Amino acid sequence: MKINPNNFIWSIVNLLRKAEIELPEDVKSALIRAETIEENQVAKSQLQAILKNIELAKNHGIPMCQDTGIMIFFVELGTEFHPGFDLEAAIKEAVILATAEIPLRPNAVNPLTRQNSGDNTGIGIPDINWKLVPGNQLKITAAPKGAGSENMSALHMFNPKEIEHIPNFVLETVVNAGGMPCPPLMIGVGIGGSFDAAARLAKEALLEPLYTPMNSFEEEILEAVNALGIGCMGLGGSITALAVHVKTAYCHTASLPVAINIQCWANRHASVVFGGEE
Amino acid sequence: MEYHLQTPLKKEDIKKLNVGDIVYISGEVLTARDEAHSRILELDETGEKLPFSLKGAVIYHCGPLMQQTENGWKVISAGPTTSGRMSKMTHSLLKAHEVRVIIGKGGMECIASEMKNRCVYLAYTGGCAALASKLIQEVKTVHWFDLGMPEAVWVLRVEDFGPLIVGIDSNGNDIFGKVRERAEKVLENRKR
Numbered sequence: 103m104k105i106n107p108n109n110f111i112w113s114i115v116n117l118l119r120k121a122e123i124e125l126p127e128d129v130k131s132a133l134i135r136a137e138t139i140e141e142n143q144v145a146k147s148q149l150q151a152i153l154k155n156i157e158l159a160k161n162h163g164i165p166m167c168q169d170t171g172i173m174i175f176f177v178e179l180g181t182e183f184h185p186g187f188d189l190e191a192a193i194k195e196a197v198i199l200a201t202a203e204i205p206l207r208p209n210a211v212n213p214l215t216r217q218n219s220g221d222n223t224g225i226g227i228p229d230i231n232w233k234l235v236p237g238n239q240l241k242i243t244a245a246p247k248g249a250g251s252e253n254m255s256a257l258h259m260f261n262p263k264e265i266e267h268i269p270n271f272v273l274e275t276v277v278n279a280g281g282m283p284c285p286p287l288m289i290g291v292g293i294g295g296s297f298d299a300a301a302r303l304a305k306e307a308l309l310e311p312l313y314t315p316m317n318s319f320e321e322e323i324l325e326a327v328n329a330l331g332i333g334c335m336g337l338g339g340s341i342t343a344l345a346v347h348v349k350t351a352y353c354h355t356a357s358l359p360v361a362i363n364i365q366c367w368a369n370r371h372a373s374v375v376f377g378g379e380e
Numbered sequence: 381m382e383y384h385l386q387t388p389l390k391k392e393d394i395k396k397l398n399v400g401d402i403v404y405i406s407g408e409v410l411t412a413r414d415e416a417h418s419r420i421l422e423l424d425e426t427g428e429k430l431p432f433s434l435k436g437a438v439i440y441h442c443g444p445l446m447q448q449t450e451n452g453w454k455v456i457s458a459g460p461t462t463s464g465r466m467s468k469m470t471h472s473l474l475k476a477h478e479v480r481v482i483i484g485k486g487g488m489e490c491i492a493s494e495m496k497n498r499c500v501y502l503a504y505t506g507g508c509a510a511l512a513s514k515l516i517q518e519v520k521t522v523h524w525f526d527l528g529m530p531e532a533v534w535v536l537r538v539e540d541f542g543p544l545i546v547g548i549d550s551n552g553n554d555i556f557g558k559v560r561e562r563a564e565k566v567l568e569n570r571k572r
Contacts, residue, residue: 144400144545151505151543159457159510168445168457168509205456207445208529216415218528250462250486250506270571277563281556282462282486284506326570330563335506336486337545338559368507 105240105376107187113374114196114242118173119204121244121372122165125156128312129288129369132344136286136334145339149286152334152367167368170206171246173197173228176309182238183377190230193242197221197228209249231302240376245309251287251366254279257301260358268293268360269323272346275362276327281336284366287343288312289327292361295351304363307347309371320346334367384540388436389480394500397546399553403502404542405481408520408535410434411442413461415531417469419524424476431523432533434477441466441484443530445509446519453519455536459509460485463501467491474499483544487556492548501548503555515541 125133133156137149159166175193198221200206210224211217222228256275260267272291279287290310292303316324324346333339344367353359385393387407397403410432412420423430444458463484471494473479479499482488485506495501504512518537525532548554 147543147545148505151508151511155505155508155511158514162510164510164513165445165457166510167507168443168459168513169461170445170457205445205447207443207457211528218531220528248507253462270567273567273570277560277567280464280486280560280563281503281506282464284485330566332559332563335503336556336559337503337547338555338562366507 104184104186107192110185110376111192111196111199113376114193114244115200115203117242117244117372117374118196118200118206118246121246121370122170122204122206123163124160124372125166125368126371129367130156132312133286133367136341136344140334140339140341142333142339144337145334145341148334148337165204165206166370167248168207169248169250170209171248171370172209173222174245174247175228175230176233176243176245176306177230178233178235178239178241180235180237180239180377183240185240193228193230194223197223239378241373243309243371243373245371248366248368251283251364254283254364255304255362257297257359257361259297260360262356262358264358269326271360272323272362273326273330275364276332276342277330279364280332283364284368285332285336285342286334286367288365288369289323289343289346290363290365291346291348292363293348293350293358294353295359296353297359299351300359300361301363303349303351304361307349308363308365308369310347312345314347316346320348387438389438390436391480391497394480395497395550397500397549398551399546399549399555401546402542403544403546404540405438405544406539406541407438407537409438409440409483409538409541411440411444411534411536413441413443413531414465415527416524416533417466417473419527421469421472424472432535434479437477437479438481438483439479440536441482444534446529446534453522455513455516455519457509458513458516459507460504462486463488470494487547487554492552492554492557495548495550496552497550500546500550502544503547504542504544512541515539
């Protein structure tokens with residue numbers, strides 16, 4: 103399956119546009135539900151503002167948050183899909199175009215000099231995560247991530263005998279974060295793998311649809327998080343998080359890596375699929 | 381209570397505000413975040429004059445998304461950024477300048493006593509950048525653009541910018557601090 107590189111680039115620009123402007127239906131529904139349930143009047147007013155903002159962004163075609171994030175992509179490349187051009191270079195070009203066209207706020211800076219590249223690209227950015235899968239399709243998910251919530255994320259290498267500490271680690275992270283990551287949150291937890299694999303699992307967990315039923319471990323953590331009373335924007339209230347999703351991977355017998363990726367209410371992501379016919 | 385304030389602000393304007401009150405601001409607002417704060421403090425140290433006045437000013441913790449058009453800069457999206465990052469620098473800022481209002485999200489740690497009789501912290505809903513952009517009438521000018529779009533100081537003309545919730549008032553009350561204390565207690569009880 104061959105695709106035209108120019109069409110591909112514009113598809114990615116439009117994918118980013120969709121991600122930045124339109125919140126996925128499952129996230130929106132969860133926020134609507136939260137507004138109905140919340141009894142704290144201040145928190146309720148904040149949730150109402152969020153819902154209004156979501157509508158306004160969609161109707162006016164503008165990014166819902168000024169922090170349009172750093173550009174993160176998850177790519178599932180079918181082994182039978184042969185694009186015939188450099189996909190990575192094309193995604194990078196799409197990011198530059200999208201920054202000018204949508205527009206996006208230029209957020210990518212050199213980590214030490216803090217010099218802004220001006221176009222949301224730089225060494226390692228966009229952050230593209232490749233996965234080879236069977237088949238003849240190419241699926242690309244754009245998940246731009248803002249700093250407010252990313253900064254509140256945490257990772258700890260536990261002792262293997264400390265499994266029961268994991269829920270409290272999540273709670274400590276949420277308490278430390280307070281209102282800073284723009285709750286109501288979605289909490290991705292990666293357990294196992296290695297130091298870096300755990301973090302990746304936590305991030306992938308944030309892409310799980312919110313209607314995916316939570317298991318009892320996830321439910322227990324969510325309940326405890328909401329019992330903290332932090333509420334929307336940290337102003338107090340009964341809904342601090344909308345979901346907790348845990349992803350696991352096997353790890354070394356001597357380790358227990360646990361990563362927590364915090365996501366603000368604006369859980370922005372969108373996917374596009376190429377190929378698949380024939 | 382609901383208040384409508386006009387900049388530049390006097391001490392009396394903010395002394396009447398209590399945590400939980402709703403505020404709308406009209407007039408001039410300056411954006412400043414990490415890099416702008418450190419540059420202000422650097423200039424203060426060397427005794428150089430700032431290119432803008434902070435007397436009676438409203439500082440908005442915001443790194444807006446702007447677009448350059450034929451008619452100058454246009455606001456696309458301009459919600460608040462995490463104020464917590466500026467907590468430390470705000471101590472020095474409040475000592476040197478008569479900033480009366482700080483707008484942001486998430487609150488600021490250990491600042492309530494510093495703000496007493498001086499300044500209030502107003503919370504705008506985080507992430508509501510599309511909503512905020514509709515309340516900004518004009519981009520008056522930009523300072524320190526060399527810091528990059530998010531970090532520059534944008535001078536904005538706003539009209540009834542809000543609703544803003546008084547998160548920290550000038551009497552030492554702090555909603556965020558209270559919520560945090562309670563959450564810490566819940567967590568402690570759970571660990572027992």
